[in-house]
Every structure is written in structure tokens, then in C-alpha cells.
Amino acid sequence: MATTDKSSLKLTKENLEAEDFLPLLGTDFVELYVGNAKQAAYYYMAAWGFQPLAYAGLETGLKDRVSYVLQQDKIRLVLTSPLKSGGDINRHIDAHGDGVKVIALWVDDARESYVETMKRGAESYFEPRAKRDADGEVVLSGIHTYGETVHVFVERKNYKGAFMPGYRPWKPFYKPTDVGxxxxxxxxxxxxxxxxxxxxxxxxxxxxxxxxxxxxxxxxxxxxxxxxxxxxxxxxxxxxxxxxxxxxxxxxxxxxxxxxxxxxxxxxxxxxxxxxxxxxxxxxxxxxxxxxxxxxxxxxxxxxxxxxxxxxxxxxxxxxxxxxxxxxxxxxxxxxxxxxxxxxxxxxxxxxxxxxxxxxxxxxxxxxxxxxxxxxxxxx
Known part of the structure; x- marks a missing residue:
């Protein structure tokens, strides 16, 4: 899902009642806040057949959190844990246990997606921001939905890396087979x-x-x-x-x-x-x-x-x-x-x-x- 040919972007309208002012290409990733991302990653790999994709943590310059990214075909999971006490991730886990924080939606224009939803009454999670590295650029923006769940709009048409800037490829020896x-x-x-x-x-x-x-x-x-x-x-x-x-x-x-x-x-x-x-x-x-x-x-x-x-x-x-x-x-x-x-x-x-x-x-x-x-x- 890091790259795509233009043919995959042709969207057929199935739900004719939808206004469709916000073109969504699919689910980009789902991020869960979890108590122990390393062990959770092993569970989703061993039990569910997800493959290791990318990693961010102390080795990539993060000081407060660690994230493991797993993928199986078009499904991507991001498992994130805090590295220190206090902060929003700890509070989220204390209140909810392990659970979904982010439902990220793949879009062609994250800035326009933010503008269109905000002017219709969305509550901002964060304003559009661009992340860059040697593999290109990913643009992100976010809005709130029910509870403490958020939607992040992900624009990655100018990116060819494994996941996004700030992450490095994760290639452990253990790579179980997928389950289809x-x-x-x-x-x-x-x-x-x-x-x-x-x-x-x-x-x-x-x-x-x-x-x-x-x-x-x-x-x-x-x-x-x-x-x-x-x-x-x-x-x-x-x-x-x-x-x-x-x-x-x-x-x-x-x-x-x-x-x-x-x-x-x-x-x-x-x-x-x-x-x-x-x-x-x-x-x-x-x-x-x-x-x-x-x-x-x-x-x-x-x-x-x-x-x-x-x-x-x-x-x-x-x-x-x-x-x-x-x-x-x-x-x-x-x-x-x-x-x-x-x-x-x-x-x-x-x-x-x-x-x-x-x-x-x-x-x-x-x-x-x-x-x-x-x-x-x-x-x-």
C-alpha cells in the first residue's frame, strides 16, 4: 500500500446516497494504544499471521513512545506503547485498556480532507503536517470522532518508503506465514x-x-x-x-x-x-x-x-x-x-x-x- 498505480484510484460509487465530497481510497492503518507493543506485535504475528513492516522508537529518535507496524495484504496495524510514565498514551491505556486510537483513512489530499471536514463541523485533532525523508513525503491531518477515537487522513502519493517518515524498516528473523x-x-x-x-x-x-x-x-x-x-x-x-x-x-x-x-x-x-x-x-x-x-x-x-x-x-x-x-x-x-x-x-x-x-x-x-x-x- 506504500505505492499504487493510477488504475487502483478509480473509484466506483456503490453507495449512491453518499455525497462523496471526501474521496476515500481505503483504510490506511489502524493504530492501537497497547501496554506492551513488543509483545502485542508478537501476538499479531504469531496468532494472526501479520508480517513485520516498520518500527519507530528510541533508535529512530523517539523518546516518549515506541511503535511496531505490521501488515497482511491491505491491512496495516500500528501498535504503540509509551516509554515513560504520564502523558496521553498512558492515560488512554489506563482508562480504556488496549484499544483502537486511530482509524487512518487513505486519501489523495490530506489538506483538502481536513478543510472539507472542518468546515462541516469536525473537531480538529491536528492540522495538516508534512513528514519527509529520503523516500519522499507523507501529509497527515486529523479529526475527532466518537469517544477518544480519531480519524487521521493519510496522503502518501509522493512516498515510496515502507510506511512513513520517522519509521525504519523492521526486519526481524521471525516472519510467520500469513493466514489469508x-x-x-x-x-x-x-x-x-x-x-x-x-x-x-x-x-x-x-x-x-x-x-x-x-x-x-x-x-x-x-x-x-x-x-x-x-x-x-x-x-x-x-x-x-x-x-x-x-x-x-x-x-x-x-x-x-x-x-x-x-x-x-x-x-x-x-x-x-x-x-x-x-x-x-x-x-x-x-x-x-x-x-x-x-x-x-x-x-x-x-x-x-x-x-x-x-x-x-x-x-x-x-x-x-x-x-x-x-x-x-x-x-x-x-x-x-x-x-x-x-x-x-x-x-x-x-x-x-x-x-x-x-x-x-x-x-x-x-x-x-x-x-x-x-x-x-x-x-x-
């Missing part, structure tokens, strides 16, 4: 009571997104818990942000649990795409990644609901992979248990076979699985 992850399909934000519409309006007004689909408490509910969700997307469909809020239920929902342990709004999960979910999930399980499970009865009538699929049902059932269909095709998906000590962030693996939706038919089975985990934690 391709790109970020969508990223889900959890917000507080009655805040979903506020943030959907933010993405519509400030960033030109439009609503793709919405789910109410009738769609996403079980006997005990419920939530509401709306999916916001930019014009070309490369950036999709579902926004969740709690809904009234008999017990504490997963969104309420998240808000309690994260201490506010934040990124609940990343959905990572694969072209072969059976191979990817098999590899992940063999490396120790734990997934939510659904009862075997889910598979007894699933084909009656979704129709014919290309895959054999047996390995899907064995792995616990869910299936759903919409007017465009079908999808296969599975969700990890929380990947952090706090019951906050998790990861979804998704393979789309034409489907544009988000697995509405699986909501009940998925949420009951989450409730079983909540019950075991004593937080339901």
Missing part, C-alpha cells in the same frame, strides 16, 4: 445510550457518508438483551462504519458491557476479509485464536434458510462458521472471543460470496453465544 487475511471489510463503533443517531449524523454531515442499512431492537435481540445499529458508508463502499448503541433488555447487553469496561465509546471490532474462510479460521485456531461457538442445531436447518452454497457444510459446522444470504449472494462469518483482557475488542472474519449485508440472519445465534460468554464473566 485481505483487507478491512468494516469497523464497528459502540456508543452510549441514544448516541447512535448523533454519530450517524456526524458521518453524514462531516464526511459525506450515507446510511446503508439499519437494525433495531427487533432485529438484534434475544430473550435477555438488545441493541440498535446503523451502518454508515462512504460513496465507493470501501469504508463502512456500523454504529451500535444499547437498547432496553432484561439484562446487560454486550454494548453496555463494552461501555462499562472501555469507559466510554470506542471501536468494538474489526471485520477482516478473506477469500477462504475455512482455511483462514483453521489456521487461526491452530495458532490459538479462540472463537465464539454456536449450538450444532444451528446447522440442522441453515441451508433451508440460505439455500445452496459452494462450501461443504461439515467443515463450516466443525469450525462454527455462520452463513447468511441477501439479494446479492451469501456470506460466511465468525467472531472471536475478546482478544484483550477486558471484554471489549474482538475480531470478525468474513468471506463475502456476493452478499453486501452484515449477517442479519445470524444475529440471534451470535448474540446468544455472546450472552453465554457474558454469563461466564458474571457481566450479563
Amino acid at each position: 487475511l485481505k483487507y478491512i471489510d468494516h469497523m464497528v463503533g459502540n456508543v452510549g445510550w441514544n448516541e447512535m443517531n448523533k454519530w450517524c449524523q456526524f458521518y453524514a454531515k462531516v464526511m459525506g457518508f450515507a446510511q446503508l442499512v439499519s437494525f433495531d431492537d427487533k432485529d438484534i435481540s434475544t430473550e435477555y438483551t438488545a441493541l440498535m445499529s446503523k451502518v454508515m458508508s462512504n460513496g465507493n463502499g470501501r469504508i463502512k462504519f456500523p454504529i451500535n448503541e444499547p437498547a432496553d433488555g432484561r439484562k446487560k447487553s454486550q454494548i453496555e458491557e463494552y461501555i462499562e469496561f472501555y469507559n466510554g465509546a470506542g471501536v468494538q471490532h474489526m471485520a477482516l476479509a478473506t477469500d477462504n474462510i475455512i482455511e483462514t479460521v483453521t489456521s487461526l485456531k491452530n495458532r490459538g485464536v479462540e472463537f465464539l461457538t454456536v449450538p450444532s442445531s444451528y446447522y440442522e436447518d441453515v441451508l433451508d434458510r440460505v439455500g445452496t452454497i459452494d462450501e461443504d457444510l461439515a467443515p463450516l459446522s466443525e469450525l462454527g462458521i455462520l452463513i447468511d444470504r441477501d439479494d446479492e449472494g451469501y456470506l460466511l462469518q465468525i467472531f472471536t472471543k475478546p482478544i484483550l483482557d477486558r471484554p471489549t475488542m474482538f475480531i470478525e472474519i468474513i468471506q463475502r460470496k456476493g452478499a453486501k449485508s452484515f449477517g442479519k440472519g445470524n444475529f440471534k445465534a451470535l448474540f446468544e453465544a455472546i450472552e453465554r460468554e457474558q454469563e461466564s464473566r458474571g457481566t450479563l
